[in-house]
Amino acid sequence: MRGKPETNRIETTERGKIMLFKDEKIALSVKGISKTFQKHKNKTIKAVDNVSFEIFRGEVFGVLGPNGSGKSTLIRMISTLLIPDTGNILVFGFDAEKEANSVRNLVNRVSVEASFFKKLSAMENLLFTAGLYGISKAKAREELLRIFDRIGLSRKRIHDPLEDFSRGMQQKVAIARAFLTSPNLLLLDEPTTGLDPRAKKEVQALIQEVCKEHDTSILLTTHDMFEAEELCGRVAIFHEGKVQKMGEVMKLKAAIPGGPLVSLEDVFMHYTGTTLKEADSGFEEAETLQEVS
Amino acid sequence: MQAVLKEFRAAWAFVERNFNLVKRYWKWEVVFFAYTVANSVTMGFIGKGVENFSGTKVDVNFLILYMLIGSILWGYLSILFEIVAETVAWERWEETIEYTFMAPVSRATHLLSVCLFSIFYGLVRSGLILLVVSWFFKLDLSGANFAGAAAILGVGSFSFIGLGMIAAILPLISPEKGVQVVHIFQALLLMFSGVYYEVEVLPAWMQTVAKLSPATYALQGMRASILDGQPFSALWSFTYPLLFMGAVMLPLGIFTFSKMERYAKKKGLLKRNG
Numbered sequence: 001m002r003g004k005p006e007t008n009r010i011e012t013t014e015r016g017k018i019m020l021f022k023d024e025k026i027a028l029s030v031k032g033i034s035k036t037f038q039k040h041k042n043k044t045i046k047a048v049d050n051v052s053f054e055i056f057r058g059e060v061f062g063v064l065g066p067n068g069s070g071k072s073t074l075i076r077m078i079s080t081l082l083i084p085d086t087g088n089i090l091v092f093g094f095d096a097e098k099e100a101n102s103v104r105n106l107v108n109r110v111s112v113e114a115s116f117f118k119k120l121s122a123m124e125n126l127l128f129t130a131g132l133y134g135i136s137k138a139k140a141r142e143e144l145l146r147i148f149d150r151i152g153l154s155r156k157r158i159h160d161p162l163e164d165f166s167r168g169m170q171q172k173v174a175i176a177r178a179f180l181t182s183p184n185l186l187l188l189d190e191p192t193t194g195l196d197p198r199a200k201k202e203v204q205a206l207i208q209e210v211c212k213e214h215d216t217s218i219l220l221t222t223h224d225m226f227e228a229e230e231l232c233g234r235v236a237i238f239h240e241g242k243v244q245k246m247g248e249v250m251k252l253k254a255a256i257p258g259g260p261l262v263s264l265e266d267v268f269m270h271y272t273g274t275t276l277k278e279a280d281s282g283f284e285e286a287e288t289l290q291e292v293s
Numbered sequence: 294m295q296a297v298l299k300e301f302r303a304a305w306a307f308v309e310r311n312f313n314l315v316k317r318y319w320k321w322e323v324v325f326f327a328y329t330v331a332n333s334v335t336m337g338f339i340g341k342g343v344e345n346f347s348g349t350k351v352d353v354n355f356l357i358l359y360m361l362i363g364s365i366l367w368g369y370l371s372i373l374f375e376i377v378a379e380t381v382a383w384e385r386w387e388e389t390i391e392y393t394f395m396a397p398v399s400r401a402t403h404l405l406s407v408c409l410f411s412i413f414y415g416l417v418r419s420g421l422i423l424l425v426v427s428w429f430f431k432l433d434l435s436g437a438n439f440a441g442a443a444a445i446l447g448v449g450s451f452s453f454i455g456l457g458m459i460a461a462i463l464p465l466i467s468p469e470k471g472v473q474v475v476h477i478f479q480a481l482l483l484m485f486s487g488v489y490y491e492v493e494v495l496p497a498w499m500q501t502v503a504k505l506s507p508a509t510y511a512l513q514g515m516r517a518s519i520l521d522g523q524p525f526s527a528l529w530s531f532t533y534p535l536l537f538m539g540a541v542m543l544p545l546g547i548f549t550f551s552k553m554e555r556y557a558k559k560k561g562l563l564k565r566n567g
Contacts, residue, residue, distance in 0.1 A: 037561050076564075079395045083558045104397035115388045117310070119317035124310070131306020132396035134299030161317065177392075 026090075027185050027217035028055040028078065033087030034241075035073050047073040049241040050087070055185070060211065060218040062228040062249075064268060065238030066279030071221035072111075074238075075189045078219065079109050091185055105133075108183035112190040114170035118163035122153065122173050125162060126180055133181045140180065147176045151206060168199025172206065179210050186211075188220040192227060204230060223276055225264035235264070239272040239279065303398040304406035311376075311410040326418065329368050333426045336360040336489065341430070354433050355520060361426060362515050363488040369419040369446070370453050370508055374479060376411035377404070377457030382464035382472045394563055400554060401547050404461075408454045415450075434519070441518035441528050448535040449511030455542025456482075456507065462553045466562060482508055507538045 035048040047070040055061045065071050076082040078089055080100040089096035091103045116125045123144065130140030148158055151172040162170060171191060178186055188207065192200040204227060211218060221238075222228050228235055229249055236246040245252065245267075254260035256270040269275050315322060340356035380403075384390040393403070460478055464471030485499060486492070486508035492500050503509045514531030517523045557563050 035561075073561075076391070076561075079391075081391050081395055081558060081563050082561055083555070101397050101399070104395055107395070109392075109395065111391070113388060115392055117314060117387050117389060120310070120313055124313050128306050128310045128313075129392070129396070131302050131309070132393070132398050134302050134397070136302065 025056045026054050027057045027059070027092060028219065029090040030054070030074075030078070031087050031089075033074075033077060033084040033089060035070075035077060035082060035084050046241050048077070048084070051238075051241070051243050052087075053236055053243060053246060055217050055219055057217055058215055059234065060220060060232050062232030062235035063219065063221040063238050064223065064225065064228050064235050064264065065221070066223050066276050069238050069279070070241040071238055072189055073241075075109065075111075075187045075219070075221060078185075079107055079187055080104055106184040107187060108178040108181050109187040109189060110171070110174050110178050110191045112193045114162070114167070114174040116162045116170065116173070119161050121159045121161055122148070122165070122176075123158045126173070126177055129177050130180060135180070143180060144176070147179060150210070151176055152202075166199070168195050168202070171195060171199070171203055175203065175206055175210070179214065182214055183216060186216050186218045188218060188222075190222055191220070192222070192224065200227075207231060225268065225276070229264050237268055237271045239268075239274075245271040299397075300399065300402045303396070304402050304409070307403060307406035308410045308413075311407065311414070315414065326421070329418075329422055330425050333361060333364040333368070333422055334429050336364040337426060337430050357430050358432060358434075358520055359516065360489060361430075361432075362519060363512060365419055365423055365426070366446075366512055366515050367483065367488045367508070368422060369415045370449070370511065371479065372415040372418060373408070373411045373450060373453045374457045374460065374482075375475075376414065377408055377454055378460035378475045378479075379464065379472065380404070380407050380461050382475075385464070385468060390563060394554070400551050404458055404547055404550060408457075411454070411457075412450055436522035437520075438518040438522050438524060438528075441523065441525055442515050444525070445511055445514035445518060445528060445531060445535070448532055448539060449507055449514070451539030452507035452535055452542050453511075455539060455544075455546040458546025458550055459542065461546075462550055465550070465553055465557050466560075468562060468564075482506055485509070487512055507535055507542075510534045510538075 031052050033048060033051050034046065036044050036046045039045050049070075051070075051074065053061075063071050063074065073082065077084050078091065078096060080096050080103055083097055092106055094102040094106070096103045117128075120128075123141075126144055127137060127140055130137065130144075135143075144158075145155070148155065153169065153172065153176075157165075162173065165173065175191070191207070192203050195203060207218070207220075208231065210216075218231075220228070220231055232249060234246065234248050235252065237244040237252075247255075249264065250260060252267045253262050253264070256262060256267055258266065265276060272279070337357045337360055340358075340360040341353055343356055344351050344353055381390065384393055460475050463474045463478075467474070485495070485503045486506045487495075487503060488508070492503040492509055495503060510531045514528055514535070517531065518528060
């Protein structure tokens with residue numbers, strides 16, 4: 001791991017001023033972060049345990065892990081919604097804890113839930129987002145019509161309440177919301193979970209297309225290994241709050257017995273000793289036991 | 294300049310969003326409006342009926358107005374308090390809280406713009422209620438000092454908003470129980486502040502507590518200006534506690550909320566589910 005990256009230059013981008021690292025390649029630097037939650041009186045859960053990694057500018061980086069492995073906690077810490085117990089996070093040179101507002105200018109997120117005001121229309125929801133990010137209404141309307149055309153949302157429906165949209169379409173509007181703010185770093189937290197195969201493909205294609213246009217760095221968390229293989233250049237195998245292994249997809253596959261013709265699922269199993277399915281069901285079982293107790 | 298413009302756009306976005314939500318939930322608005330009108334009219338009739346209860350001659354116009362001022366002003370202050378105090382709870386219910394809190398907007402802009410909406414909404418709603426309720430009663434308002442009442446209302450709004458901001462912390466740090474505690478707090482304000490009676494009828498210890506509530510001074514000031522037609526100079530005894538409370542509570546509310554937001558982020562309490 002590298003030491004704390006030094007910053008020395010300011011660059012003006014679509015979203016405002018960003019501070020560049022010396023080597024001008026790093027979009028996100030996560031160093032030694034941990035997060036523990038108090039679940040019950042005497043029970044704590046270490047959701048993220050001493051995690052470090054870097055994401056380069058323009059890269060799609062995958063964090064692969066089962067449900068409950070700490071992926072969403074990681075995303076929340078990067079998006080300034082959670083403060084780590086230890087370690088630090090730098091987004092284009094800005095500290096996520098001490099310079100949270102600068103980080104928020106550069107980051108947006110798409111989570112597993114679309115998270116909209118369901119009674120409001122797509123246009124009303126997205127104009128609200130535009131306002132929060134200081135984008136003028138005229139510019140936002142123009143950009144939104146372009147994005148709506150791109151995601152295949154009929155102009156007749158842009159004034160319909162979001163609750164009338166399918167889940168797949170809501171998720172597309174969530175991606176539109178993220179791209180409306182032209183983030184330099186986009187955090188995709190299981191963006192296709194729960195979507196039907198067709199909607200999943202459409203959302204994945206949309207991510208790929210729009211990323212190319214905006215020069216956006218992406219952190220994608222997923223437990224869908226095919227999705228990771230399709231979208232990511234490098235991945236980190238995440239299990240029980242820790243990075244078990246990290247590297248380029250092809251190199252990781254080549255490094256295990258049977259490689260390089262193995263799947264990412266095999267890579268996951270090799271480094272964690274469990275399958276994703278087993279890890280997922282273990283998490284669900286623990287959750288159920290917790291609810292019962 | 295650019296930063297200021299950005300904050301203004303964000304502030305307007307909050308106001309417009311709240312307006313859109315009111316528009317989309319219009320059926321609930323009708324329900325709450327009907328409920329408040331019925332409540333205010335009932336209070337007016339209680340005032341009107343006192344003569345029949347007591348069997349003695351009383352100033353019915355005074356009593357009706359006394360009860361109506363209590364009811365309508367309490368309705369207004371409750372709206373300010375509720376909208377501000379339930380900002381977090383509402384966003385958590387709509388599942389949008391994380392997106393709002395990760396937007397590059399200062400918390401002061403966020404909270405103050407919600408307050409601005411609540412004042413506008415509260416004034417429109419209370420005005421409409423007054424209009425409907427006045428149809429039921431022949432009220433003599435010839436001696437009322439409306440400008441003084443408006444001043445009291447304006448000054449009182451600030452301290453109530455500050456109180457609302459402090460109360461908004463509860464749903465932030467306790468996703469499960471926060472809203473319930475806010476309602477208890479609101480009920481206690483109603484009881485201590487002399488909404489439908491003079492605080493002098495309360496036990497001594499309750500009168501001491503009443504002195505700490507901005508609603509007490511707002512209600513007394515409104516009654517003094519509308520019922521007694523007192524001039525501005527005579528309203529100062531109600532205005533200065535309200536000014537003082539507003540000056541303390543508003544910044545204190547923003548400051549405390551920001552501190553508690555940090556606490557919530559350390560403990561992971563922002564997550565949408567309790």
